[in-house]
Amino acid sequence: MSIKEEGRITFSLADALRLGYDNVKRRFNRAVLSIAAIMLGIAFFSTLSLMDVFFKLHAQAGGGALGVEGYQYGLVLVSLAVCTISITNSMLIAVYERYREIGTMKCLGALDQHVLKLFLVESIILAILGGTFGFGIGIVASILACGLSMGFHVVLELPMTVLLILLGKVILLSITLSAIATIYPAYKAAKLDPVEALRYEI
Amino acid sequence: MRSDIIIKTIDLARYYELGGEIIKALDGVDLEVRRGEYLSIVGPSGVGKTTLFNMIGGLDRPTRGKVIIDDVDISQLDAYELAWLRCRKIGYIFQTFNLIPTLTALENVALPTIFAGLPRDEGRRKAEIILRSVGLGDRLDHKPSELSAGQQQRVAIARAMVNDPAIILADEPTGNLDFKTGREIINLLRELNRKRGVTIIAATHDLKMIGVSDRVVYMRDGRIERIEERKRE
Numbered sequence: 001m002s003i004k005e006e007g008r009i010t011f012s013l014a015d016a017l018r019l020g021y022d023n024v025k026r027r028f029n030r031a032v033l034s035i036a037a038i039m040l041g042i043a044f045f046s047t048l049s050l051m052d053v054f055f056k057l058h059a060q061a062g063g064g065a066l067g068v069e070g071y072q073y074g075l076v077l078v079s080l081a082v083c084t085i086s087i088t089n090s091m092l093i094a095v096y097e098r099y100r101e102i103g104t105m106k107c108l109g110a111l112d113q114h115v116l117k118l119f120l121v122e123s124i125i126l127a128i129l130g131g132t133f134g135f136g137i138g139i140v141a142s143i144l145a146c147g148l149s150m151g152f153h154v155v156l157e158l159p160m161t162v163l164l165i166l167l168g169k170v171i172l173l174s175i176t177l178s179a180i181a182t183i184y185p186a187y188k189a190a191k192l193d194p195v196e197a198l199r200y201e202i
Numbered sequence: 203m204r205s206d207i208i209i210k211t212i213d214l215a216r217y218y219e220l221g222g223e224i225i226k227a228l229d230g231v232d233l234e235v236r237r238g239e240y241l242s243i244v245g246p247s248g249v250g251k252t253t254l255f256n257m258i259g260g261l262d263r264p265t266r267g268k269v270i271i272d273d274v275d276i277s278q279l280d281a282y283e284l285a286w287l288r289c290r291k292i293g294y295i296f297q298t299f300n301l302i303p304t305l306t307a308l309e310n311v312a313l314p315t316i317f318a319g320l321p322r323d324e325g326r327r328k329a330e331i332i333l334r335s336v337g338l339g340d341r342l343d344h345k346p347s348e349l350s351a352g353q354q355q356r357v358a359i360a361r362a363m364v365n366d367p368a369i370i371l372a373d374e375p376t377g378n379l380d381f382k383t384g385r386e387i388i389n390l391l392r393e394l395n396r397k398r399g400v401t402i403i404a405a406t407h408d409l410k411m412i413g414v415s416d417r418v419v420y421m422r423d424g425r426i427e428r429i430e431e432r433k434r435e
Contacts, residue, residue: 009285010319026304104300109289109317
């Protein structure tokens with residue numbers, strides 16, 4: 001086989017998912033930090049979103065008009081920004097920890113884009129985990145907060161479709177934030193010079 | 203017709219700048235490596251052995267000169283073709299093993315088959331066969347941290363061999379091993395060289411590790427000092 005006639009190097013999404021999933025599982029201590037960051041931001045976001053729904057249900061049922069205040073949404077934005085920055089931070093540390101590993105993979109034939117893909121896929125796995133847990137916390141927190149003030153009969157009227165649509169939004173939001181947060185660290189990993197990386201001592 | 207020369211370097215040089223000073227890691231190396239031979243490159247550390255390997259593997263670009271592998275000047279290759287070269291044509295073995303710590307022995311060896319586009323089952327099957335052939339059939343699901351240094355280097359050798367490369371570049375493969383284990387590793391490399399016909403280039407600073415070589419290249423200050431022909435044992 002000559003170099004010129006072949007030339008197919010592959011790294012499918014399924015491969016990236018499998019490797020990424022293994023990595024999240026086996027480096028769970030590192031993953032917990034990122035998951036926690038996403039979880040907290042998303043918990044705050046989903047609590048407020050659900051409270052808003054409950055307030056509307058309450059108003060429809062003839063209760064007083066309550067509402068989520070504008071500044072509270074402002075706080076949510078700030079917390080989501082903080083969560084994004086802390087994911088970037090923990091991903092950067094992960095890249096440094098895995099310098100040699102990345103260099104080795106490149107030696108074995110990985111292209112820049114494969115390294116990028118692997119880190120992005122990992123961040124998406126973290127986002128889905130963090131988003132789901134955060135949503136769970138949000139449900140509990142909002143039910144407690146609204147149930148205690150307006151009565152639990154109101155919160156029990158929450159339609160399932162509203163909940164599912166919100167879950168979809170939340171997962172989408174956490175994936176987007178996590179992906180944005182990971183672009184720079186993943187790009188840095190992908191552009192790593194293998195010669196430099198293999199010389200690197202941890 | 204394939205030529206008998208698998209790798210050829212022509213006036214190969216690599217200079218670095220370090221603190222305003224020019225370091226000549228390689229300074230005009232002309233070397234022809236024969237297909238199927240076991241070539242040792244000997245010299246103290248810092249003599250340019252690793253730099254030479256980086257050039258041959260296409261990991262680094264020369265300041266001057268050329269590397270020709272199977273009649274192709276590798277400076278003409280794009281990123282895809284270089285990755286293919288590293289994946290399919292060349293196997294790497296390092297002094298520090300460089301296994302992926304989170305993956306088992308089997309997964310480490312199967313990793314290059316993913317990039318080579320082999321279906322997952324086939325890659326794992328191949329990895330298992332080759333791990334058995336280096337004597338690690340009972341260590342497939344162990345992590346690197348659960349293996350001895352010699353076993354880790356065997357895993358690394360299996361990983362280097364899994365895509366059936368034509369060339370193996372071994373950079374100080376025994377540098378982190380005791381004498382006995384080092385000899386075992388060298389003998390294993392020699393066995394692979396004979397059985398599979400893979401060309402092996404092994405860098406070492408240890409003269410005790412060159413006994414199995416067909417030829418020995420002595421390097422000094424980024425140049426080849428002399429080349430010694432040896433009889434096949």
